[in-house]
Amino acid sequence: SVENENAEKVQNLQQKIVNEQEINKQIEDEILKLRIELDSVKQELITSKENNKDLPKSNETKLLKSKDEEIEGLKKKILQEQQIVAHVQVTQEREIIEKEREISILNTILTKERQVLIEKERE
Numbered sequence: 001s002v003e004n005e006n007a008e009k010v011q012n013l014q015q016k017i018v019n020e021q022e023i024n025k026q027i028e029d030e031i032l033k034l035r036i037e038l039d040s041v042k043q044e045l046i047t048s049k050e051n052n053k054d055l056p057k058s059n060e061t062k063l064l065k066s067k068d069e070e071i072e073g074l075k076k077k078i079l080q081e082q083q084i085v086a087h088v089q090v091t092q093e094r095e096i097i098e099k100e101r102e103i104s105i106l107n108t109i110l111t112k113e114r115q116v117l118i119e120k121e122r123e
Helices: 002-051 057-122
Strands: none
Touching: 002 057
């Protein structure tokens, strides 16, 4: 029946929202891991600077440059992940708004169908 189809659509939409929220959580977890990795690299850099004071300047410069490049790479990764999260959130918000509209329309249809059934029962 139409009522069952509408209920199924609502259930499917709710499941899609749950799935999108799970994806969003996974992306946020990845950003957190990248931030922890960045902090770790920064700490490693500080430690290596302290440990390598006696190294020749050229080796120290290479090491610093390498660590700086690694930090920049991690910063880019974090920025990309943040942009992905922002895009996913905007997409989710659009989908939720659209699904809420669909639910509203389906509820209106159900209400009208119920009224028709009630009127038929009265006859």
